[in-house]
Amino acid sequence: MVSRRTFLATTAAAAMAGTFKAQAASFDGQTLRVQFWGGSDGLAIQKYIVDPFMKATGAKVVVEEGVTSASIAKVTAQKNDPQIDVAFLDDVGVFALNRQGLLDKIDLSKVPNAKDVYPAFILDGGFGIGFWTYITTILHNTKGPAPASWDDLWSPAYQGKVLVPAITDTQALLLTVMAAQLGGGSLENLDPAWPRLKALKPQIFSFIENRALDAQVLQAGQATVAVDIPTYFKPYMSGSSDIGVTTDLKEGYFAITGAAVLVKGSKGDRDLAHAFINQALSPDAQAGFATDVWYGPTNQKTVVSDSAAPYVVHTPEQLAKAIQVPRLELVNKRPEIVENWNKIFFS
Incomplete structure (x- = not known):
């Protein structure tokens, strides 16, 4: 007998491995430049997004760190010559940057995991997408x-x-x-x-x-x-x-949402950028975030560990009470x- 928790985790991992295997040939040797937080948040992103993504696809991910305000300032300062392809920042950054016309809309058809994301986490008409939430x-x-x-x-x-x-x-x-x-x-x-x-x-x-x-x-x-x-x-x-x-x-x-955005006019391959965002939305990555940093998932298929469940918002009933x-x-x-x-x- 296989438990539901084990079955879901195994199925998600297999699906992810298959997707990455198909992408690896086209992404091998390519470079993606990303910006996200430092500290424990950054370590979790490195562990559950960056490292497995590079291993599976052969792409190189160059990381720069900064809090949301610093990320907003950097993308704004580089608007004539963008150096960041994908930025992870708090939801306020999505709205602030999009009001300045500095983001590209995410093509959800290129992000398979997006179909399982709670609709409330598709931000500002699709210019940002949430991959964790904290309360x-x-x-x-x-x-x-x-x-x-x-x-x-x-x-x-x-x-x-x-x-x-x-x-x-x-x-x-x-x-x-x-x-x-x-x-x-x-x-x-x-x-x-x-x-x-x-x-x-x-x-x-x-x-x-x-x-x-x-x-x-x-x-x-x-x-x-x-x-x-x-x-x-x-x-x-x-x-x-x-x-x-x-x-x-x-x-x-x-509730505050950590979200991914595509920087308008950046030089990285857009399919590679979408694949990176897709990894952030995967159930495996989001289960890791819940355990390591107590940030709740946005993907409905994420199975939160028993150790993390008391400290994160993760059920539909809980999310319904989140004040945005x-x-x-x-x-x-x-x-x-x-x-x-x-x-x-x-x-």
């Missing part, structure tokens, strides 16, 4: 009950017990949006957020700046909840850890949020 949610000390709502952060039970993101992090902007929503507002109407954030001040244990120390505080129960991205705490959460992650909040949780904030609009609101945030918490 901003509430982590908690598991010796107590998990929060059921964002509104619980204001509960007397959490007075002086909340770890809050620093305003330099996107998570603080998203918490502000949630504060506005809980007060009847929205991203477009942030006014209700300010009294809610003022009321949050007595709840705060500290602002998140050093995850190693913050994990110790959360583990010890000095703080009992934290608003953050779970993967940042991953290095400090062993099997016996008392730190848990909730993916069952009444209002949902914020318009990223360009959030960036535009950032100065207003930062100004009011600093007045509330530091004046």
Whole structure:
């Protein structure tokens, strides 16, 4: 007997191997230039996309690293002589670059795995496609009950017990949006957020700046909840850890998508570029991302390991509760949020 998990993994691997075998002859000796994040994200991409792709196709992949803002700046600066063929960046980069006319639309007919990607991850009319998603949610000390709502952060039970993101992090902007929503507002109407954030001040244990120390505080129960991205705490959460992650909040949780784009006018072979994106969308690669960096899959056929499942969004029911904030609009609101945030918490 073969389990469903083993069968799906074996079938996906065989299909991938067959596809790459057919492509290898035409891609042997060719070069693709790509840009993506460094750190643990970059290591996962190297392991599950770059290395197997080069081995299977014979192509050379030249990697440059940079966060999303750096990638946007680089593609923009090189618009008259593009040096990057494929860029991986947060969804805001798709919208920012496409508004400048710097992207080519992805030909989904050349990306077989795209047919299994949840439609919500086909971005900006097909100029970007998501290959992982990560969440901003509430982590908690598991010796107590998990929060059921964002509104619980204001509960007397959490007075002086909340770890809050620093305003330099996107998570603080998203918490502000949630504060506005809980007060009847929205991203477009942030006014209700300010009294809610003022009321949050007595709840705060500290602002998140050093995850190693913050994990110790959360583990010890000095703080009992934290608003953050779970993967940042991953290095400090062993099997016996008392730190848990909730993916069952009444209002949902914020999701950001890591996406692939084709840079307009780049010099690399377009079939090679599409094949590289196809590898990013493969169930094998996305299962690896879930395990190694706790980023959820966008391909519906991905089988997430039992060890990663509690920390990533991966089921249709979970994805239905993901809050996708318009990223360009959030960036535009950032100065207003930062100004009011600093007045509330530091004046």
